[in-house]
Amino acid sequence: xxxxxxxFGITNMYCFCRMFFSSRLVVxxxxxxxxxSQQNPQFIQALLNYSKSAAVSLERAKTxxxxxxMHLRLKQLEIELKSFTATExxxxxRIKLSREYARLSKKLESIDSCxxxxxxxxxxxxLMEREQDSSGLKEILDEMLLLKSRAEDIERQAxxxxxxxxxxxxxxxxxxxxxxESMDWCAxxxxxxxxxxxxxxxxxxxxxxxxxxxxxxxxxTLKIDGGDGCAFGWLRKEAGVHRxxxxxPFDAGSRRHTSFVAVSVIPDVGEDNVKENLIExxxxxxxxxxxxxxxxxxxxxxxxxxxxxxxPTGISVQCQSERSQYQNKQTALxxxxxxxxxxxxxxxxxxxxxxxxxxxxxxxxxxxxxYVLAPYQLVKDMRxxxxxxxxxxxxxxxxLDDFLVSCLSWEKQxxxx
Numbered sequence: 001x002x003x004x005x006x007x008f009g010i011t012n013m014y015c016f017c018r019m020f021f022s023s024r025l026v027v028x029x030x031x032x033x034x035x036x037s038q039q040n041p042q043f044i045q046a047l048l049n050y051s052k053s054a055a056v057s058l059e060r061a062k063t064x065x066x067x068x069x070m071h072l073r074l075k076q077l078e079i080e081l082k083s084f085t086a087t088e089x090x091x092x093x094r095i096k097l098s099r100e101y102a103r104l105s106k107k108l109e110s111i112d113s114c115x116x117x118x119x120x121x122x123x124x125x126x127l128m129e130r131e132q133d134s135s136g137l138k139e140i141l142d143e144m145l146l147l148k149s150r151a152e153d154i155e156r157q158a159x160x161x162x163x164x165x166x167x168x169x170x171x172x173x174x175x176x177x178x179x180x181e182s183m184d185w186c187a188x189x190x191x192x193x194x195x196x197x198x199x200x201x202x203x204x205x206x207x208x209x210x211x212x213x214x215x216x217x218x219x220x221t222l223k224i225d226g227g228d229g230c231a232f233g234w235l236r237k238e239a240g241v242h243r244x245x246x247x248x249p250f251d252a253g254s255r256r257h258t259s260f261v262a263v264s265v266i267p268d269v270g271e272d273n274v275k276e277n278l279i280e281x282x283x284x285x286x287x288x289x290x291x292x293x294x295x296x297x298x299x300x301x302x303x304x305x306x307x308x309x310x311x312p313t314g315i316s317v318q319c320q321s322e323r324s325q326y327q328n329k330q331t332a333l334x335x336x337x338x339x340x341x342x343x344x345x346x347x348x349x350x351x352x353x354x355x356x357x358x359x360x361x362x363x364x365x366x367x368x369x370x371y372v373l374a375p376y377q378l379v380k381d382m383r384x385x386x387x388x389x390x391x392x393x394x395x396x397x398x399x400l401d402d403f404l405v406s407c408l409s410w411e412k413q414x415x416x417x
Contacts, residue, residue: 051122054151064158165233168225168268176260181217185259196397202227233268240368291320
């Protein structure tokens with residue numbers, strides 16, 4: 001239908017809609033139209049309101065993305081790519097420019113097409129209001145709702161539009177105060193982030209999972225990549241302590257317990273982006289141990305799991321996802337490089353608040369978000385005050401976006417001020 005709108009023009013599309021839907025009246029839809037004729041002005045007004053709301057979302061997105069600068073950068077990239085002389089030494093530069101050009105082109109095309117269709121539908125609504133004829137308005141209103149959803153999605157993507165946020169992410173979870181309760185809580189969060197990532201078409205790899213003796217996991221690491229390429233941008237404000245209040249399933253007396261888990265989010269900088277070697281010879285302590293959990297006789301009989309400690313900083317990483325000790329070591333080294341690089345980046349950008357979030361202990365008073373399941377149902381972000389009264393949807397990953405958008409918008413507003 002959208003293609004019809006663009007090709008026919010506003011007036012022709014209006015006439016087309018009248019002809020098409022009036023033909024449906026012949027086969028028995030007259031009762032519906034006559035019964036809803038009194039609602040037509042409300043439908044037209046709803047169409048106009050939706051188009052205005054979508055236009056506001058698009059304008060916000062353009063502001064966040066610096067729309068005019070994006071166009072200038074795209075033209076600059078076109079010139080550079082046309083004049084580029086490819087050699088063996090600069091092929092990586094050519095690939096990098098091509099990827100940036102493709103990414104900018106896709107974003108601009110998405111914004112421009114959505115803006116054009118919004119204008120068409122808004123003008124159509126004004127024409128219907130003037131002619132007092134709303135043939136097929138219900139179907140057009142449904143299309144407008146989809147377009148409004150597209151505009152809002154563009155705005156959400158613009159929130160994580162900064163280049164530094166366009167990376168994959170390592171998500172580390174560590175159970176804190178609360179014993180078995182916290183280990184179970186750690187497993188619940190592990191599942192929440194995995195489900196969220198899968199729902200957004202990200203690739204999820206379990207790098208490390210240290211299971212508890214009774215239930216849950218003591219600690220775990222997820223690598224989240226692919227999708228829109230902005231996993232770190234979406235998740236970076238999840239770093240901190242997450243608190244759970246519920247009736248314990250492990251307490252025979254059914255008492256209320258409080259559990260804590262510390263979450264760290266590190267960008268996957270990739271091999272091409274690590275410009276300096278932050279790991280000096282002799283600065284590492286490498287330990288091997290047997291991997292926990294299922295995996296067959298190989299896992300149980302060989303020390304394939306790797307733990308690497310960076311002695312100067314005390315930062316440690318471990319990996320046990322692969323059967324090969326060599327593969328686990330390579331993955332652990334990449335994680336360590338990413339952590340050290342991110343720490344240096346934070347120092348350069350003077351984002352000390354993010355570093356302090358990573359180092360907070362998982363206990364009372366340090367939480368960034370509370371998940372209360374008893375005596376009432378509520379999830380609340382302590383930084384923004386944003387609340388959601390359906391914890392089940394949040395813990396299934398379905399409503400986590402509401403918190404991510406709220407927190408990132410709040411951060412941008414603070415920076416603008």
